[in-house]
């Protein structure tokens with residue numbers, strides 16, 4: 001039987017995953033058979049996880065960070081909602097999220113019995129006044145997105161954090177996608193800029209680590225205490241992660257990628273990806289399309305579904321936003337020459 005090979009990345013324009021950095025690939029392979037979920041047995045990878053969290057803290061402006069490497073942004077967002085719920089006293093908790101928030105918050109809500117209240121966006125950003133209106137005595141968390149999945153936009157994080165603080169609620173920032181681009185932008189998004197309690201920031205997206213390596217950060221270990229359960233028969237006595245056995249490959253590759261790239265490599269990538277996104281936005285605008293972005297290296301354009309399907313037929317991996325626009329993410333594997341051949345194919349139809 002023929003050996004299965006993974007897809008090539010040369011026509012992938014919609015994924016938030018990318019080609020891992022060579023050091024990340026090598027580290028992932030070396031640490032395949034390790035489990036940071038059992039730090040008593042797998043000590044080296046547990047130490048590496050501490051390093052990963054420290055570097056994530058540097059990226060996100062947080063001294064002495066608490067947190068861990070998750071299975072992805074979904075787990076990190078679920079944990080944030082769980083903390084918000086567990087530390088609050090109400091029997092009827094709600095978390096306020098912009099309508100642009102990732103669907104993982106809906107999973108969290110369903111599992112945790114928390115009501116998710118969606119706030120409308122204005123120009124693809126959470127509306128602060130609408131957020132203030134919707135917060136009530138049972139609001140246990142407020143979410144801001146720093147780099148939305150569909151449009152790459154950044155919510156007004158400091159203003160949302162002020163609202164959360166006034167309400168006695170947790171402020172969670174979802175920087176799953178944006179976190180490794182934003183340090184080089186002018187946006188106010190990190191722990192130094194605002195009264196943020198917890199954050200999702202994923203090495204397996206723009207961090208260029210191997211999958212699975214999501215990131216969860218908290219301002220102190222007090223937050224993690226809300227998640228802790230006893231683990232009587234392990235050498236370690238408790239666990240705050242959602243999953244038990246976890247990928248040491250993800251942890252080791254996150255450290256390797258971040259050590260190789262923070263900050264210079266990520267800065268260079270931010271500029272290259274933004275230049276590519278601007279270049280594509282200009283080409284699409286010249287052709288009469290209405291383009292949203294780029295705020296981060298992601299654009300949406302009102303290319304027809306028919307044309308998108310034709311491009312998919314030629315092997316291009318492009319997706320649509322909920323409102324039907326074509327969406328393109330300029331991840332590190334997306335080069336200018338890829339975009340040139342994409343535009344040539346667009347012109348062909």
Ligand code: 0PR
Pocket residue numbers: 014015016017071072073074075077102104145147148149174175176177202214
């Ligand atoms: N938060 C934000 C802002 C996200 O964009 C995503 C995923 C998540 C949380 C959840 O992260 P995990 O998927 O790591 O749990 N955004 C992409 C999406 O749902 C994920 C993705 C990645 C999709 C690669 C496709 C793909 O090929 O569209």
